[in-house]
Amino acid sequence: xxxxxxxxxxxxxxxxxxxxxxxxxxxxxxxxxxxxxxxxxxxxxxxxxxxxxxxxxxxxxxxxxxxxxxxxxxxxxxxxxxxxxxxxxxxxxxxxxxxxxxxxxxxxxxxxxxxxxxxxxxxxxxxxxxxxxxxxxxxxxxxxxxxxxxxxxxxxxxxxxxxxxxxxxxxxxxxxxxxxxxxxxxxxxxxxxxxxxxxxxxxxxxxxxxxxxxxxxxxxxxxxxxxxxxxxxxxxxxxxxxxxxxxxxxxxxxxxxxxxxxxxxxxxxxxxxxxxxxxxxxxxxxxxxxxxxxxxxxxxxxxxxxxxxxxxxxxxxxxxxxxxxxxx
Numbered sequence: 001x002x003x004x005x006x007x008x009x010x011x012x013x014x015x016x017x018x019x020x021x022x023x024x025x026x027x028x029x030x031x032x033x034x035x036x037x038x039x040x041x042x043x044x045x046x047x048x049x050x051x052x053x054x055x056x057x058x059x060x061x062x063x064x065x066x067x068x069x070x071x072x073x074x075x076x077x078x079x080x081x082x083x084x085x086x087x088x089x090x091x092x093x094x095x096x097x098x099x100x101x102x103x104x105x106x107x108x109x110x111x112x113x114x115x116x117x118x119x120x121x122x123x124x125x126x127x128x129x130x131x132x133x134x135x136x137x138x139x140x141x142x143x144x145x146x147x148x149x150x151x152x153x154x155x156x157x158x159x160x161x162x163x164x165x166x167x168x169x170x171x172x173x174x175x176x177x178x179x180x181x182x183x184x185x186x187x188x189x190x191x192x193x194x195x196x197x198x199x200x201x202x203x204x205x206x207x208x209x210x211x212x213x214x215x216x217x218x219x220x221x222x223x224x225x226x227x228x229x230x231x232x233x234x235x236x237x238x239x240x241x242x243x244x245x246x247x248x249x250x251x252x253x254x255x256x257x258x259x260x261x262x263x264x265x266x267x268x269x270x271x272x273x274x275x276x277x278x279x280x281x282x283x284x285x286x287x288x289x290x291x292x293x294x295x296x297x298x299x300x301x302x303x304x305x306x307x308x309x310x311x312x313x314x315x316x317x318x319x320x321x322x323x324x325x326x327x328x
Contacts, residue, residue: 089131
């Protein structure tokens with residue numbers, strides 16, 4: 001995906017505040033091609049490859065129908081026209097929790113893409129059973145964004161678990177920050193490559209002590225150290241693929257030259273049954289589309305259920321991610 005063409009800036013200068021609305025969403029074209037969210041640290045954000053898009057020869061970005069249809073979380077035909085939103089989850093990475101991202105369809109949309117994504121982060125379920133969340137369902141989430149790219153989230157206090165240690169609490173807040181900023185960029189409310197931050201209010205009040213361990217005062221920015229060093233971006237967990245040619249792409253540790261991959265075939269077609277190795281190999285990791293390390297490989301698969309696993313060394317040990325897909 002080519003990210004040299006930045007997102008449109010959908011901002012209103014009146015009062016310096018833009019309240020996110022359904023009208024803004026339509027104007028941004030987010031129903032056709034949301035931006036994938038951003039991968040970077042605190043000062044500047046750069047985009048990840050979009051699992052729902054392909055790059056045409058002229059560099060234009062077009063939606064991938066196969067990826068869009070494969071990411072629906074239900075069999076409801078209306079899902080095809082409902083917007084997907086980026087949501088970050090926690091997952092284990094060699095004994096340490098890190099952030100991973102999925103694109104999901106909200107059960108209900110209030111016309112506010114940031115609030116929809118945050119609400120789904122607190123109450124939804126990840127597609128990948130290896131992921132989870134530290135949050136509880138929020139009864140209320142509202143969001144606004146200033147002309148300086150400061151997102152203000154107002155979340156009901158029922159979303160916060162009664163107690164988390166400081167390290168776990170800060171990681172949960174990074175889950176929130178990444179989800180909110182990715183949703184804003186995805187809807188075209190933040191231009192690609194621009195920095196943004198998040199102010200968190202709880203029941204309308206500032207300076208809340210979250211999880212009994214972290215004070216929420218001030219602006220929160222992304223911490224790249226909380227991201228998993230290796231992801232499978234596409235396909236997502238549980239995707240059903242028509243045709244025998246599957247392309248896998250994602251991001252890997254920029255410090256490594258290549259990663260290993262393997263594909264295991266389910267012998268009885270079930271998710272829990274025995275498997276055997278179908279094919280394995282390696283693929284180069286290289287800068288691509290703004291990501292410091294990216295990979296892509298294709299494989300031909302006959303009909304059946306498969307588990308795709310990628311792995312590579314990282315600063316913390318061995319990084320890995322896996323996804324299950326069904327080829328029809």
